[in-house]
Amino acid sequence: xxxxxxxxxxxxxxxxxxxxxxxxxxxxxxxxxxxxxxxxxxxxxxxxxxxxxxxxxxxxxxxxxxxxxxxxxxxxxxxxxxxxxxxxxxxxxxxxxxxxxxxxxxxxxxxxxxxxxxxxxxxxxxxxxxxxxxxxxxxxxxxxxxxxxxxxxxxxxxxxxxxxxxxxxxxxxxxxxxxxxxxxxxxxxxxxxxxxxxxxxxxxxxxxxxxxxxxxxxxxxxxxxxxxxxxxxxxxxxxxxxxxxxxxxxxxxxxxxxxxxxxxxxxxxxxxxxxxxxxxxxxxxxxxxxxxxxxxxxxxxxxxxxxxxxxxxxxxxxxxxxxxxxxxxxxxxxxxxxxxxxxxxxxxxxxxxxxxxxxxxxxxxxxxxxxxxxxxxxxxxxxxxxxxxxxxxxxxxxxxxxxxxxxxxxxxxxxxxxxxxxxx
Amino acid sequence: xxxxxxxxxxxxxxxxxxxxxxxxxxxxxxxxxxxxxxxxxxxxxxxxxxxxxxxxxxxxxxxxxxxxxxxxxxxxxxxxxxxxxxxxxxxxxxxxxxxxxxxxxxxxxxxxxxxxxxxxxxxxxxxxxxxxxxxxxxxxxxxxxxxxxxxxxxxxxxxxxxxxxxxxxxxxxxxxxxxxxxxxxxxxxxxxxxxxxxxxxxxxxxxxxxxxxxxxxxxxxxxxxxxxxxxxxxxxxxxxxxxxxxxxxxxxxxxxxxxxxxxxxxxxxxxxxxxxxxxxxxxxxxxxxxxxxxxxxxxxxxxxxxxxxxxx
Numbered sequence: 001x002x003x004x005x006x007x008x009x010x011x012x013x014x015x016x017x018x019x020x021x022x023x024x025x026x027x028x029x030x031x032x033x034x035x036x037x038x039x040x041x042x043x044x045x046x047x048x049x050x051x052x053x054x055x056x057x058x059x060x061x062x063x064x065x066x067x068x069x070x071x072x073x074x075x076x077x078x079x080x081x082x083x084x085x086x087x088x089x090x091x092x093x094x095x096x097x098x099x100x101x102x103x104x105x106x107x108x109x110x111x112x113x114x115x116x117x118x119x120x121x122x123x124x125x126x127x128x129x130x131x132x133x134x135x136x137x138x139x140x141x142x143x144x145x146x147x148x149x150x151x152x153x154x155x156x157x158x159x160x161x162x163x164x165x166x167x168x169x170x171x172x173x174x175x176x177x178x179x180x181x182x183x184x185x186x187x188x189x190x191x192x193x194x195x196x197x198x199x200x201x202x203x204x205x206x207x208x209x210x211x212x213x214x215x216x217x218x219x220x221x222x223x224x225x226x227x228x229x230x231x232x233x234x235x236x237x238x239x240x241x242x243x244x245x246x247x248x249x250x251x252x253x254x255x256x257x258x259x260x261x262x263x264x265x266x267x268x269x270x271x272x273x274x275x276x277x278x279x280x281x282x283x284x285x286x287x288x289x290x291x292x293x294x295x296x297x298x299x300x301x302x303x304x305x306x307x308x309x310x311x312x313x314x315x316x317x318x319x320x321x322x323x324x325x326x327x328x329x330x331x332x333x334x335x336x337x338x339x340x341x342x343x344x345x346x347x348x349x350x351x352x353x354x355x356x357x358x359x360x361x362x363x364x365x366x367x368x369x370x371x372x373x374x375x376x377x378x379x380x381x382x383x384x385x386x387x388x389x390x391x392x393x394x395x396x397x398x399x400x401x402x403x404x405x406x407x408x409x410x411x412x413x414x415x416x417x418x419x420x421x422x423x424x
Numbered sequence: 425x426x427x428x429x430x431x432x433x434x435x436x437x438x439x440x441x442x443x444x445x446x447x448x449x450x451x452x453x454x455x456x457x458x459x460x461x462x463x464x465x466x467x468x469x470x471x472x473x474x475x476x477x478x479x480x481x482x483x484x485x486x487x488x489x490x491x492x493x494x495x496x497x498x499x500x501x502x503x504x505x506x507x508x509x510x511x512x513x514x515x516x517x518x519x520x521x522x523x524x525x526x527x528x529x530x531x532x533x534x535x536x537x538x539x540x541x542x543x544x545x546x547x548x549x550x551x552x553x554x555x556x557x558x559x560x561x562x563x564x565x566x567x568x569x570x571x572x573x574x575x576x577x578x579x580x581x582x583x584x585x586x587x588x589x590x591x592x593x594x595x596x597x598x599x600x601x602x603x604x605x606x607x608x609x610x611x612x613x614x615x616x617x618x619x620x621x622x623x624x625x626x627x628x629x630x631x632x633x634x635x636x637x638x639x640x641x642x643x644x645x646x647x648x649x650x651x652x653x654x655x656x657x658x659x660x661x662x663x664x665x666x667x668x669x670x671x672x673x674x675x676x677x678x679x680x681x682x683x684x685x686x687x688x689x690x691x692x693x694x695x696x697x698x699x700x701x702x703x704x705x706x707x708x709x710x711x712x713x714x715x716x717x718x719x720x721x722x723x724x725x726x727x728x729x730x731x732x733x734x735x736x
Contacts, residue, residue: 195624199436201536201557201596271537317514319535319556 002026003419004039008047008380012054013352014369023052025376028418033372045421047380050413053351054370055087055377057358059148059177059255060231060303061328063089063120066107067096072308072397074108078116080306080328080396082423085412087377088119088359088367089306089328092152093130100125100136105144117422118415119377121147121362126165126176130154135165142172147362150177152231153278153323155213157183159220166226175227175253175361180213180238181205181279190318192265192280200268202318205280211237218245221252229361230254232305234279236289243298253361255303256290258334259325263402273314273321274402277307294353295344301358304331308398326391326400332379333387334403336410341383355379376419385411427725431543431550434559435600443601447569449721450714456493457716467496470727473521474500476532476553477508482688482712483553483562487530490719496527496727514538515545522546528727531555549726557591563687564597566718568605570711571642574683579606582639582679586668587646587695588617588657594687595646599625612636613668616657633668640678644685645670645696661694670696675705683707 003025010021010033024032024042063077072080074091081089091108093099099108105122112120124146128134131154138149149169155178156162162178169176186205191197193204214230218241221228233239233254245252263281275281293299307324314321335354339345345353359368366375389406391399415423427445435443456464472491476484484500491498501521503509508517518529528549531539536558543550554560572578583602589595589611602609603626610628611618620629630636637643648664658664670684684696684706692698700706 195621198590198619198621199596199625201555201559201591201593271540312513315513315515317533317535317538317541320514 001419002042003045003376003416003421004037004042005045005047005052005378006037008050008052010052010370011348011351012370013348013356014054015371017370018348023370023378025416025419028376030370030372030374030376033370045414049382051347051381051383052370053379053381054355054368055415055417056085056332056354056379057362057364057368058086058089058304058306058328058331059229059301059358059362061089061091061306062094062308062324063091064308065095065111066104070310070397073115074111074120075115076395076397077306077308077328078112078118078120080394081118082415082417083395084328084330085332085379085381085415086118086328087379087415087417088121088364090121090123090147090362092123092150093125094152094154098125098130099123099146100128100130102137102140102144105141105146109145118417123148123150123177125149126151127156127161132156132158132161135161135168138168138172138174142174147364148175148177148229150179150231152177152179155179155181155183159216162217163220163224166220166224166228169226170224173227173363175229177229177231178213178217179231180210180217182209182212185209185212190276190280191268192282194265194283196265196268202268205278207235207237207282207286210235210279211241214238214241218250218252221245221250222248225251227251227253232257232260232279232303233290233299234260234282234286236286239289239293239298242293246298253300255301256294256299257303257305258327258331259402261287261290262334262338267402271318272402273316273318274325274400276318276321276323277325278323291344294339299353300361301353302331302335304328308396309400310397311399314400324400325402326394326396326398328396329394330389330401330403333389333408333411336381336383337408341410347383376416378416379412380414380416381410382413383410385409385413387411429726431539432561432722432726433539433543433550433552435561435564435597436559438561440604443565443568443604446565446718446721446725447572449725450565450569450717453717453720453724454714456720462493463495464493465495466724466728467491467494470496470527471525472496472498472528472530472723473526474498474530475518475521476501477503478532478534478554480532480553482715483532486712486715487553487719490716490723493716494720494723496723518542518546522548528723551722551726554593557593557596559597560593561597562715562719562722563594564601565722566711566715567598567644567685567687568601569714569718570685570707571683573710573714574707575641578602581607581641583607583609583642583644584612584636584640585609585644585646586612586633586670587648588652589613589622589646590617590619591649591652592646598644599627603627610636614658614664617652634674634677637674637677640682642683642685643670643675643678646687647689647691648695665694669694670700672697672700675700685711688712
């Protein structure tokens with residue numbers, strides 16, 4: 001299967017390329033990159049006035065399979081990812097059963113082989129059952145295909161357990177992804193602690209809940225020399241800690257979600273359960289600090305924290321609604337509109353943050369770049385394309401997005417995975 | 425006096441002129457409850473449902489009597505004996521009750537925003553009778569009514585609210601209402617129950633009751649719940665009493681003609697000494713009495729008169 005992509009503006013941050021080039025794909029790999037390649041009967045894609053980027057990678061998605069297939073499946077999640085411009089997505093282990101053993105990892109991988117249209121990269125649990133007590137057989141899980149480890153929504157409370165996990169992870173050179181939250185501090189909170197929570201009388205999660213665990217992880221990362229990746233950074237104090245850590249000798253990386261960049265806690269005045277997410281939407285000042293940190297290059301990558309929940313689960317009172325925002329199909333248009341097209345983030349930096357760097361963090365050697373021999377995973381963008389977010393047209397099984405109705409400029413128009421067009 | 429609202433969800437977005445309309449209308453309803461036959465036919469044929477998901481004595485009975493004195497039919501939904509305990513969702517419960525052709529739903533729920541949520545899918549008028557720590561609009565209205573009755577005005581009065589401000593919907597609705605009316609508001613309580621960020625709502629936060637009470641026209645005491653102690657929000661009721669209880673000695677520092685209010689239920693001898701609660705300075709029972717007239721006014725303004733095409 002050969003495919004020729006002609007006349008696209010090829011941007012590859014890994015090789016600092018930004019020029020009009022043709023790309024030839026053969027049997028899932030990029031085989032030639034030149035200003036002009038002749039077709040000779042090959043299927044041709046005209047990418048004139050389009051941007052051709054290395055395939056986008058989302059380090060943080062919840063695909064719900066096995067166990068909660070009413071919310072999402074590996075198949076529907078992958079379709080949503082392809083539509084959203086992602087060629088690879090890493091899925092969190094909080095499935096039922098938890099992905100803490102080889103059997104579950106293998107199940108996810110075999111299900112992905114059968115039904116997924118993008119690469120599915122399982123993240124396994126750090127501790128058995130996400131209980132924060134005993135660490136999993138990390139080497140066995142790594143062999144089975146896990147590319148990183150995380151207890152995601154159940155951050156390890158016991159610092160010694162966390163330290164042991166970090167020490168052991170060095171053996172495998174894999175990142176441990178931490179959802180930083182001191183759950184004693186956040187308690188029953190459901191939104192950010194600030195003026196809006198005070199006004200609405202809603203139980204709140206203070207910024208310190210995140211900051212304290214980020215600080216702990218930095219200290220342990222320094223001590224153990226392990227790779228720590230901070231999930232969904234959301235408060236200014238945590239950004240300051242990250243800056244401190246990056247000036248030290250640590251291997252800390254961090255991600256930010258679109259919803260933490262483009263929404264604030266003030267929006268909860270609508271009591272819309274689609275705005276209920278953990279970490280919660282933060283204050284205006286936090287958002288400014290996150291944007292500044294992106295502009296200044298402190299943040300490594302964007303991640304969706306795609307957390308699908310059924311309409312019925314969200315159609316309840318705020319206290320009862322589950323946390324989470326559906327993100328795969330909205331992330332790239334949001335980031336292109338609000339950051340790239342508003343000149344906050346140059347296009348090549350954006351592509352690096354959403355492809356080159358996550359590939360590096362996850363140790364994906366043949367992804368995140370456009371070079372001869374690399375996997376033919378490509379995301380093609382149209383920067384001037386206008387879209388209106390419409391949750392009723394989501395390919396995800398769920399609809400829980402607070403961005404319904406948003407008008408955005410800039411969107412993926414074609415997604416190619418292993419040389420196959422999976423969305424156009 | 426046009427009153428163009430479909431629902432009463434809170435005080436925050438209720439303009440001053442509409443607050444005054446409710447208070448003035450309530451004045452005209454006070455007399456009905458003193459008649460031999462305490463009933464007028466204003467809302468005859470209307471069906472109202474009291475939908476209380478939390479325990480309540482005062483508010484539920486007050487709404488029920490208000491509706492009955494206006495000749496409306498009212499039924500009480502009791503959470504314990506309902507399908508909610510069988511796992512029915514809030515939305516299904518409301519839609520089922522509403523399909524019995526209700527005209528208004530009076531909602532009490534422990535989750536903030538529930539009346540707002542219900543108003544997004546139902547066709548009846550929705551009245552918030554207390555949603556979590558968010559708002560309790562009719563309580564603030566009856567408090568304002570009572571203060572106005574006693575002080576003949578609201579503007580310029582010094583109001584002191586004492587206790588668990590953080591968890592109090594009564595405090596929030598009163599802060600919104602009384603500041604719109606030009607009163608000067610100060611709050612006192614333990615720091616964990618009175619975060620200083622409350623200052624952003626244009627009120628003073630003080631942690632010294634003896635100081636803050638000086639010159640107060642109105643002292644509003646809030647119920648302190650012992651479960652707060654289990655969460656370390658303050659160390660013990662004994663210590664709470666020492667620092668924040670309204671005692672005769674403390675009360676002497678207020679203005680000579682100051683009044684004492686409490687939304688009930690009171691903990692005698694905890695947030696307020698029993699003597700003071702029963703004294704002539706206390707208007708606690710007047711608040712309860714006025715609650716009926718104020719709720720009659722709210723029901724009348726929302727449901728009464730000709731059908732309006734409002735989409736508030």
